[in-house]
Amino acid sequence: MTRFLASDRPGRPHGHPHDRPHGLHQRHPLLAAAWPVGGLLISVAMAACNGPAETQAAVATPATAAPQPAPVRREGNLIVVPEGSPLRERLQVAEIALQPLQTRLSAPATIEAEPEKLVRITPPVAGRLVRLHHQLGDAVKAGDALITMDSSEISSVRAEHAKSQAALLHARQEFDRQKLLFDAEIAARKDYEAAQQSLAAAGADARAASDHLSQLGAAVQEGSRGSYVVKSPISGRVVEMAGSQGGYWNDVNASVMTVADLRKVWLSASVSERDLAHVDVGQQAHIALAAYPDLQLQGRVQYVGELVDTATRSVKVRVAVDNPEGRLRPGMFARVGFDAPARQALMVPAAALLQGQVSTRVFVDKGGWRFEPRDVQVGAQQDGQAEILSGLAAGERVVVNGGVLLQ
Template identity: 35%
Template sequence: MSITAIKSIKKITSLFVSSRRSDHVKLASMTLLLLVAIVSILAISSARADGNKTSNTPEPMLVRSGEKLIVPEKSPFRTRLKVAPVTMADVPHVVNFPAAVEANPSKTVNVLPPLTGRLSEVKVRLGDVVKQGQIVAVISSGDLAQAFSDLDKAKDALELARLALARGKGVNAAGANSVKDIEQLQSNYSQASAEAKRAETRLSSLGVDKVAEKSRTLNIMAPVSGTITAINNAPGAYINDATAAIMTISNLDSVWVTANVPESQLHSISKGQAVDIRLAAYPNKVIKGKVDIISSILEPDTRRNKTRIEANNKDGLLKPNMFATVSVLVPQAKQIRVPTSALLMNNDSITVFVEVAPWTFVRKTVTLGNEEPDSAAVLSGLNPGDKVVVSGGVLLND
């Protein structure tokens, strides 16, 4: 209670005791003084209530002072902001190139017909695995019949020349034949023998076996072991071009992964460089390899270099014409790096919040270099030793 109110109440009490005025005057004076005391008490109570209300007002969460953002001591932001110093690191930059799986040309053989004729049988299907010497097709050919005929004629001529030479030597031994006749008979025999060897070699080069000698058909054998990757003719087709392949056999135990490297990225690759291969068919599988061949030319239509990586394919997972991605690590000089969580968009620029004093931050625009999934290189805007907000920066950004 205020001093004024107390004095008023005392004065009212003394009036009751000592005043000689009339009762009406006493009552009016008492009423007036009582009202003054009540008003004074109410004013003091209101002032105290306003004071308590002002003291219960919470502190602001963020205070702006020019370019600086200050987080007050009791601001809830202090528990949600995380600050860390920037780091200097030489994290290699990952460069990805589109690629495709190809059969190794050095282990791919086109099966050509050794002569013309009708393709009577195809004994394999696309994707079949064959062994060297296995029959893959059968051809009925007039050329084969001619080759057999040539051999039969050559053998008959050789036998006739052998008999003639033997008779000539007998006559010469009896003294009834000249040396000239013997020399001619010897020459005839030598020529017949050479012709017989030529005919045999011809049939041997065609891969004719004893079964073919009887059926007069030509069995086409697999020249190498591998997988049938292409079949270009069906049974009944007439083969009239000895340079056109009937089918293709590829050994897929190892394959090429061919990366298409842009002209501007050729400096990123080198022979023997380790690479990671990822395939669309197996997104969770990483295949290790090394650069085997860097083409000496660029493709004229794409302006890209075909860089080939030999990959082991014993399990058969890599199939020709699969799409792949080849990743290489390009060494980098030491750079300032910040976590990607520290980067914030501000209009068209990328910014970070730098701590310039305890719980005082300033926004700075940065220029980024190469970016990785969890960090980015900063080319300008930060200095070594700077501390940046790495978590919760969006609160300051808003």
């Protein structure tokens, strides 16, 4: 309908009095009423036809974004951080130098009783344990009775001793008598000399019997027949008990009980041969115990071994430690530290070290935002610093923060 209404003659302007639409307006009122609507539709149609092209022309084509530089690039063995890389704001570089290093040598150790303060009570002869005077954990003093035993061997030894003493007495009396007679020129010289020899022999037998008795302990001489008492040679506590009262003890090489004075103990440390030059008698030692992680103890080196263990290449070092509360027990594990003399060492912040599967490396600043990865050998560590044994030289600059971003 729009095309139909627009079929005007070429060259005549719209709205002329002789135009056909004027006649139609008179003859077709409905068509005349539709004219404004038709004009609107024509405008919309023209806009629809022209709109996309005009819209595309009006909208500006967006500019192509500039390419971002790579964070790093490789030039041979060097890592380069190009201009504009965000890593330039995140890397920190510092110069390394020699610094005083106070190291502490550490060695495994076990607690031991002082040898002269630990006694294993072993009966000298087999026999029945008539009485155990103390139980496990009891405190004892030197000279206190520990065990009363009854033994047939003791009876025999005592009988031998008594017999030898009687023979000695008889020989002495006979000698005295023969001497009086000889001095009075009544007895012959041979009788006097025979009495003298008998006295000497009896004396030897008596001394042998006494020695045999003494080997069984001085306390054996007390009591009657086969009964004897074993006394404690030191003050301390009963720390082991193997026998039972009333039982028979026939192993003269095994101890019935053990008495120890643990008010002071030893730590026996195995110090590596290469660290031995830094350990000496009188040196202070720092002790950490597996049983008491929060307990820090101090001690003094009492003895440095004379022999090197060929299997472990270590030397035994004994440290004396006060133990007034008795918390340190023989057999406990510990670690002992010895302060070595301060020395100059090449140090880097531990954060600069990058641990690989087979090596440790750092990044060395070569200038111009170029960095060289370099393997290093690390020694002792102290207060966030690590000792460099090889791979770096004093005065070189290394990445101390952000080095992991260069990998």
